[in-house]
Amino acid sequence: MDKDKKESIVRWLWRSAISLGIVLLILAAFGVTLRLNFLLGDEIIIHLSPQQDSFWIHYGEQRIEVINLSIETPLYCAASCTYAFTDKGQDVMLDEGNLTLRNGDRYFREYLLSPSRAGRGQDVYRFDVTCRSIHSALCPARGEVTYRSSLILLNYDLSEQEKALRQESQDIMLPFLARLAALDIALKTQSGRIVLLAPTVKMDDLQERKAAIEGGFSSLLLDTERLKALWSAENYSGLRQELGDFPLDNTFDALQRNVTMLSAAVAERIALHNALVNRTISLVAEANAAGDIYALAVAANDSRLRAAVLGFIHQANETQRSFSRLDFKGYGSLQGALAELSDREKAIENDSKSLRAGSRARWAFLLAKERDRACLLSGEEDSCLLNGTMANIYDAYQHELSTEWPSSTVVARTCSEIADLKQEHLRIGNETQQRLREQNISFPADSSFNRSVTDVSANISATIMEAYAESLSAVNDPAFADLLSLWMGAPSSTAMNGTGIREAKDYLLAHLDIGQDTAAYEASFCPLPAQFSHALLPANLTATVDPPLPPVNSTIGTSLPDNPALCCIFGECAPCCTAPSCASQEETFPIIFLHGHAFNKASAPAYSLDAFNLIQYALEEEGYLNAGIVTPLTATEGISAGEWGLSGKPVSVKASYYLDAYLEGKQYVIIPTKSENIDTYALRLKDVIATVKERTGREKVNIVAHSMGGLVARRYMQAFGDADVNRLIMIATPNQGIAGKVNDLCPLFGEEKECQDMQPGSLFLNRLNDPSRQPQRVQLYTIAGIGCDTDRKDGDGVVAAESAHLPQAEQFNVSGTCGGIFGEQLHTALLDISRYPQTMEIIKSALRGDSS
Template identity: 30%
Template sequence: MAAGRKKQKGGIVNNSVKIYKKHTAIHAFAYLLGAMLLSLLAVQAFLYIRFVLGNDIVLSLSADKNDISLEHGQNATLNLDIKGIANPLCRIECNSEFFDISGNKSVEAEQFRTISQVARKKAYTLKEMPIGTGQKLYRFSITCGTIKGFLCHTRGMPTTRSILVTAEYSLNEEEKAVKNKLKKEIESKAVLFLDANESLEKLDSEIGRYSNTLTIAGFGKSLEEARGRARQTAEFLDDLPGLWQQQDFSALSGKIIQLISRINEFQSASTELNEIFIANISLYNALAEKLFLQKQKLEILKEKELNETHALELAGIIRDFNQNIIRFASETGLAEKGKIAGDISGINLQKFSDAVYGNETKEKANETIIFGIEKITLNLTAEKQQFVLEEPKTECCVFGKCRECSFSKKAYPVIFLHGHDFNKGVSAFYSLNAFSELQKKLEENGYINAGEISLSTAKRKDSGMLGLSGMPVTFRASYYFDVFKMRGTYIPVQTKSESIETYSIKLRDIIENVKYETSQQRVIIIAHSMGGLVARKYMQLFGNSSIEKLVLVNVPNKGITGNAAKYCSMFGADLECRDMNSDSLFLNKLNAEATEAGIYNIIGTGCKMEESIGDGIVLEENAFLENADNYMIKGTCSGTNLLHGELLDISKHQEFYDLILDILKG
């Protein structure tokens, strides 16, 4: 009995141990699950905080060249390197496009997805350039965004990077030789024609001058035929400069053969007409000379003392002479004139003179001699003509429309300048996202999107390559980058902890780079937030000679206060936050001087802030700038989406885009 009870007690103990172990395992699993959930929530919270502070996706794009020179028939390869990084738990979706701006067509478009990182290389071969000389524009763009998920926080705002590539094309050496040969041939043959045509016009003028004196049988028809040949040859010649400008040398070679044939025919006809006309004029002048000699003889006889019979007879001869002279002058045909002149010359005055010799009476023929016949003096000397083919114009095509490459004084380049980066720990590349949509939209209104520019951007070999199209170009720029030169290579360096005055000095270098690339002496700056203070300080330090317009967007012209100032120093760069504080020495000095002309100040307002209103960061009264053109745009703030930055979203604020466009066009 006792033994049985003892055995029962042992079984109870064993069951208790089993129950305890089971509960312990459950608790351990619960603790582990709780820890995992807490860790997951912590990770999510951490990633959300990083998202709020600006850590979304960072994208960079580089090319081995941004300017290419090609002779006709040559090829060149453009190599691109794309890098990007995002939240390690995010998927990334990217769209890239290589776009022919000149032809207004896409060369290649691609869409791809990846996780966390982007590492991609692209290569494009530029070939089949037009014959002649000119410039083509290409742009590679890539836009990447993160796909929202449980552990992937994103605003859904994509990041865009672009590179504008200029390609200058020209003739190859063989084509240049052909071009020079054709130029000499065309110019020499054209001068032959123009000289012959000038001679014909001179001949035509002389014929018109003496049309009442002399006509040549069949000459008018031959002259009209020559004029017709001249018109046809002139029209044919007029087509050649167009082909020359197109540098269609094959077509020109064929045209020259036809031109030579036409010119030879015309020259032959023109020369024959000249010879016929000159021969007829010579005959006419010979007749005029005979008549003049007859007139002289009559004048001598008229002065002689004659008897009455002879005097009357001489008077009759003079009357007949006068009538024939009148007939000669009224007739225009050379044959008729010759017959009349023959009749006059047929009078034997010598016999008459002999008959009156020794006459003792003293009477004279009382009759006046009429003459008025003059020889024709020709002036067929024509001025030497010139014909010069102008050097073919360089052709620049943009969005499918072509024109001669030339600079336009009013095509001011536009620089977009970002504002303060709220988180000093994120990459400076993130700041370049500002204005990307505005830059893209402005291209629809004729502003070429040139992507980004920085102090490390390689300069093109010649100044003004981006200004040849005559159209304005836009750049997104950042003062958060500097360059470090090492062994002849410029290495970009991120500098996000400088004062605003230091940034303004960097802005000067950026402006000079833009002026170099476009050959424009003045630029337009559109600056957001702290970027506006950078631009204003630049103007205070260096003047406004390089600034056509300055457009400020939500700029703390009188500083930031309250929570904006408090949290700025917690996450942002100390010197930037110090300078933007409403009572800073920097702002005191900046606002001590009168505002320069040409400043347009756009103020977003409508968010309640510290017993006042503003854009969620800057109070309305602190954004206002005296002596500037101030514009108010109403909006709202929601959560972390503050009007301060949201105003740049032109899909939500069309009035902002319209205002920017009006200012640019005004």
């Protein structure tokens, strides 16, 4: 091989070696660049935008929502994505899927939305996307997950026609409910009357009527509840149709008439009951008084009349017992029983008339005879026989019968008069004895005087009988015919003279007693025979009065619910929070997540928003609705004031101060601007806070800030006041600045102006930490990472713990580890709550306002 050829081969080898070296160098540089990009966070950016964030429609209408999805990935990378469309009101998954996207790919999903219920309210939907880079030789991705969410609000209201139907239905229902409540009180009143009267008045048939009315009333109540349910469901069209088809007034009027008739029937029943009570008491009294007739029947040996009297008494007693126990069939049957008793009473009175008349005539004669005897003994013979004519006795007898007939108590009255007569005789005897003592008169104890007393007594009796015998023949009355037996065998009177007659009369007068005929009458009839006494039963019935009732109230509501707009969230529905007081409810203040300093100045601002993904989703478990991201365009998206806050639940949003917007023609354009100082970022935060307050309708926000985001929030409060912020939770925020290697490297990877502001002793930090300019109304919390060498101090590898804490804040430390200057730093890992759950617990405690 010649020399030229060898040199040619050598040159070719050198050129090949150089070319291969250059290729290898390029490939190595390319690989380092890829890995550095991924190390600094330049992985996936998700662009998620619904066609419309908020809808206002009526029940029955529908709207189509179009979701636009695209991603940006590093060169040669693809992403595996999962999406889900959820009804957050009902907490129900409506759609989900998986797809693979590459840089610049676009994906669309359409959903047909309609109100979940009639009336007014708000439904909340959310579209969530999670993407992860697919690792390959040309895509050295770490496989971190990126999240994006977009909230969609469906607000619905009554149409004008529904509002008119609502008013018409209300105009019908309210008067009807008032009448129904009044009828309820009336029915309860009658029910109470019947219950209170039932122990003393037979109410079986009226209770059946009451039960039938109550059944009809219950049926009307069920129909009313069905109508009220339509009202509560805000189905005003269906309600108005039901009111037209259902004859409310006719049914109500029929029930009202029945209640009125029942009230009248109860009053009539009380009156009838009391009338029959009085009639029963009267008949029982008559039965008990029939002992006179029974005694006369015994004396006359009239067994038929005696049995009739005992049967009458027994039936009267049984009727009374049945009445008092209310075990009779009905008042009709009771009336029949009382009528039968009345007939038996009349029959007994009629059958005993002659016995009673004869008894009364006999006693009239005996009484006159007794008084004439006392008169003759007193020595007033000339005046005594004025009573002793049978004509006078008969005239008195006739007068008595004309005024008191028919009387079944003839014997009882006679016994009473006998008792009175004996008292009269006792008085006369006592007075005579007193007179004789005063006159010092005494009576001999010999037999001659005793015979004289006997003769005088017999002669006086004979004188009286002779005086009556002459006039008896002139009386033509069967009742007096029996008196003739009193004269049979009676001795005749004789003339008596002598001084012993006065002494005998005084003796008889001093020991005056009823005669033998009167004594015999008393022995026969006074008291009643024992057999009759055992049959007597005292009347135990009393009249019933309409009982006083306690106040009766109706449980029927006379108003209709206002049917406020209902907002459903997390499976629960409640009236939408629209009152002015909602604005100041601290537990519903929204959360704004503020990211920190971007270590890669070339990375998109959207990547910084992913720092709080895990925390934002975890807080939703605590009741904070994930509302996605707020950008400068959010304020222009046409969402009404307070829409995010209607559910009464707090929302959480992520925001970036790296984004700005400007108007180009008629459309706003959003641009990333990361090269500004913190003062500029604080100005942008002002717009974010104003947008969130306006969307939620709340007067304050809570801020959870990472790293430099805490400085942005503090500067905002210095520049614009702290009235809009409730709590500020700062995580790894360099409140005293960054130092050492981190400070040296900051301008190389991040923006220079930000780095200058965070240098210890910078003008910015001096103003920020001026003690006289600290917020007075905001509760501050600082969370510092510890366990990593941070410029020879304990910290999170980027910010020393002593730099993170503020003296006026509640301070917390979270221990962790770092992976070297190009490895993972605790500074960013603090937000990974799967590894550092203590961070999450501190945030939740701070949001609740718990003290450390």
